[in-house]
Amino acid sequence: MKFILKINGSESPTAAYVGWTPVKCTLTISDYTGQSPMPVLITAGNDNLDGQISLYNSNKTSSEPVDKIEHDFQTKSEISFYVAGKYPHASVGKKDTFLKIENKSNQVPTLTTKIMVRVRKNANNLKPNEIEAFLSSFVALGKRPPKKTYPGANFTQKPNSLIDEIVLMHTYDAMQEIHQRTSFHPWHRAFLSHLERELQEVDATVTVPYWRFDKKAENVFNEYFIGKTEQSVETTGPSVPAFNKANPLYSYKTVWGDLVRGYWGQNPANGKTTNEIYDQKDILKSFTVSNPYSEGINISSEKFKGWAYHEETRSHNEAHSAFSGHVADPGKDPVDPLFFMMHGNVDRLWALWQRKYNRFSPTDPDTYPYQGKHPGHTGPSRAPRNRDKGNFLKDTLWPWDMDNAPIRPARRWNFQNVPPGIVPQINIKFPSSIATNAPGISPTLESMIDYQGRLNAGITLGFDYDEIPYFDHNPITPEVQIAAAFEEHNKVFLNSGLPLEERLSAASNARIEELDEFNALLNIIKDQSEAEQIRIQSIRLADKTNEQFLDTGLTVLKDGSEPETLRSELIHAVSNAKRSNLHFPSRQPEFFNTLRGLMKSDSPLLRSQSIEILSANQDEAVQEFLVEDLSKEENALMPKKDAIAFLAQNPKPQHTDLFLKAFEQDNNEEVKIAALKAMGKDQASVDLLKNVVLKGKSFKIREAGALALHQLDTETMNNLAVQIITQPAKGIHKTFFSNLAPGEADFKAGLLNMLTFTGDINQLKQNDSLKTSLSNVKNADNDNKSGFSKTFKTAVDSASVTADITDEPDMMDLMATKLLRKFDADDEVE
Numbered sequence: 001m002k003f004i005l006k007i008n009g010s011e012s013p014t015a016a017y018v019g020w021t022p023v024k025c026t027l028t029i030s031d032y033t034g035q036s037p038m039p040v041l042i043t044a045g046n047d048n049l050d051g052q053i054s055l056y057n058s059n060k061t062s063s064e065p066v067d068k069i070e071h072d073f074q075t076k077s078e079i080s081f082y083v084a085g086k087y088p089h090a091s092v093g094k095k096d097t098f099l100k101i102e103n104k105s106n107q108v109p110t111l112t113t114k115i116m117v118r119v120r121k122n123a124n125n126l127k128p129n130e131i132e133a134f135l136s137s138f139v140a141l142g143k144r145p146p147k148k149t150y151p152g153a154n155f156t157q158k159p160n161s162l163i164d165e166i167v168l169m170h171t172y173d174a175m176q177e178i179h180q181r182t183s184f185h186p187w188h189r190a191f192l193s194h195l196e197r198e199l200q201e202v203d204a205t206v207t208v209p210y211w212r213f214d215k216k217a218e219n220v221f222n223e224y225f226i227g228k229t230e231q232s233v234e235t236t237g238p239s240v241p242a243f244n245k246a247n248p249l250y251s252y253k254t255v256w257g258d259l260v261r262g263y264w265g266q267n268p269a270n271g272k273t274t275n276e277i278y279d280q281k282d283i284l285k286s287f288t289v290s291n292p293y294s295e296g297i298n299i300s301s302e303k304f305k306g307w308a309y310h311e312e313t314r315s316h317n318e319a320h321s322a323f324s325g326h327v328a329d330p331g332k333d334p335v336d337p338l339f340f341m342m343h344g345n346v347d348r349l350w351a352l353w354q355r356k357y358n359r360f361s362p363t364d365p366d367t368y369p370y371q372g373k374h375p376g377h378t379g380p381s382r383a384p385r386n387r388d389k390g391n392f393l394k395d396t397l398w399p400w401d402m403d404n405a406p407i408r409p410a411r412r413w414n415f416q417n418v419p420p421g422i423v424p425q426i427n428i429k430f431p432s433s434i435a436t437n438a439p440g441i442s443p444t445l446e447s448m449i450d451y452q453g454r455l456n457a458g459i460t461l462g463f464d465y466d467e468i469p470y471f472d473h474n475p476i477t478p479e480v481q482i483a484a485a486f487e488e489h490n491k492v493f494l495n496s497g498l499p500l501e502e503r504l505s506a507a508s509n510a511r512i513e514e515l516d517e518f519n520a521l522l523n524i525i526k527d528q529s530e531a532e533q534i535r536i537q538s539i540r541l542a543d544k545t546n547e548q549f550l551d552t553g554l555t556v557l558k559d560g561s562e563p564e565t566l567r568s569e570l571i572h573a574v575s576n577a578k579r580s581n582l583h584f585p586s587r588q589p590e591f592f593n594t595l596r597g598l599m600k601s602d603s604p605l606l607r608s609q610s611i612e613i614l615s616a617n618q619d620e621a622v623q624e625f626l627v628e629d630l631s632k633e634e635n636a637l638m639p640k641k642d643a644i645a646f647l648a649q650n651p652k653p654q655h656t657d658l659f660l661k662a663f664e665q666d667n668n669e670e671v672k673i674a675a676l677k678a679m680g681k682d683q684a685s686v687d688l689l690k691n692v693v694l695k696g697k698s699f700k701i702r703e704a705g706a707l708a709l710h711q712l713d714t715e716t717m718n719n720l721a722v723q724i725i726t727q728p729a730k731g732i733h734k735t736f737f738s739n740l741a742p743g744e745a746d747f748k749a750g751l752l753n754m755l756t757f758t759g760d761i762n763q764l765k766q767n768d769s770l771k772t773s774l775s776n777v778k779n780a781d782n783d784n785k786s787g788f789s790k791t792f793k794t795a796v797d798s799a800s801v802t803a804d805i806t807d808e809p810d811m812m813d814l815m816a817t818k819l820l821r822k823f824d825a826d827d828e829v830e
């Protein structure tokens, strides 16, 4: 006889995950005939563990936990009960708690089933093993094939991997389906869950962490997690985040080229990056608003129509706009894993708001305003935005809709006179999850609302947030209850009779929502007699979705007599209106023309900002300008390395020779490195790059060649990495550590990173000489290691991250250990 425990309807260990939402369990005994009594005791894992669970007899939110469940199987052959995480005790990266099932008379062997309390957590509080699990599964999606094949059509971008396929669902062409209407929050909930389910296919312990963009996040914005991020105006080229060689993102490649990201205001590691991002308490505050979602009617922010626009534009948009680079670009942003962490927070804010105002019943218009189904307009009579398909409660969400009438997304039949894009983004099946049957392959908007199944007990989406419980006996966090007052601050800021200092300090707490106050901001932006800092703050406080904001901004921007920093702020604000402002497409030609004029400006700040934006938008004029500038021997406006990096953002066959020439003829190492990176987009460069990896002049150059080749052809590069790692240093038989040249260990650590996170582990572990080399690294004695100056441990300490590996401090050592562990992990079947 044995106990058969099904969690989520399955005996599989992959089903043994719970959040705060209760999960149904059923217990039977195989081969038990019922002849004699069979008393059984069910208990939950003990209280000293990180993750803790409780038992319940029902999944109603009003249920109270029970200490134990006792049952005699002679009376009934199957029992059901519920397990839920014991709020707020979440697991840390593994199944660290358990259910225990015992038969008092010992006729059936005791069953102990390991369980993980798996919830989405604040990214700033993650442990190193949780960070690595998230990032490495994200990177692993780049090794998996897309779910669909995309034959034929000449796509702007075609997915080569599962992550590309996900990323390409969220493009500018999809704008009409996913942004600037009330489906924004439900759609992104589905999108986030789609990614998370794919990550869990790679590693079932993973959830998408959320980044609280209204707080400082020192443990997120560093080289061990999302990358050390520079201030974008401080760099003359594209700002590229820096990754440690133990970070899975070290060799990360995207469908839109090298990852670009810089911050605009304050370093997000040190505080909220800009005051434009509303605090959580502002987002949860109750007040009266009139906005496009409420269609001009004064409405309470306790109703979704009042709230959703407010969150999308004042916290979500501003969080994107706090950066330059991919994550700020509404057509390319999901290539940055930060995007999903940002949207984790957006979704969490919605969930908090739902909980605070009890908005879970989908048929209540205060929970979701567009009830029923889209009435079926098609073609040119198609209704705009909120009245279009995909915004009604019973509509399916695109691109999981399997339904192309009318054509979705709207831009594919000519949205706002912008030519239709060609991106493969239709009819994808929503991934299943072993944790729940919901929402099926073709989710409706309605299915995204009651995500915990509070009203519809049992039908859950299979995720929870660390600080948002399920049961009524767990209250939500006190911060939610605090409301902010901003009316007084607004008055002080707008009063030109008050001293500068007083007005500036009011700016950080001001929140401009009323139309007359907004008009006052526009007047300040235009007013040359106002202090420059006040005008800059006015740009930040203004609603960027407003048409007048665009026109005022463009007028001031074009005026060459206006101060440089003011114009710079306006370039940033107008550029980001691409995401938020329905009128942006009609103003884009004027804006880009202005930027083209500024490419040759005397101001390096305005120049590099203009070039950065134009390059990111595939502008032809900027490419001509860069090619011309690059050919100048003297008086070039751009540093060569930066001109190459910008050009590489839009690879063109005719630029290949330029890059080759720069690599071969320029003596500057940085220029050579930029040229190599640029070659990582051209298939014809494979042989040259191979040669650089093996025989490049310096380890820095060899590393750049390796990263470029890895981008171009991961398998070829990984084979080369094995070849280099398995060759012992000259004359050395015993260890890797003697006679290493400066930079060599660092270079090799990078190669080991590629193998660890992007290699075929199954194949690598068959390679005995690789295994021997790795063991040699691991087992080298300390004398041999003394040549290393930079240790992982020191680096980790300085970033105040707790390392889980402290005994073997060196980077190469660390990476060899990680790879060997992967070999072992691959052998273990759970």
Ligand SMILES: [Cu+2]
Pocket (backbone or CB within 6 Å): 316, 320, 343
């Ligand atoms: Cu977003």
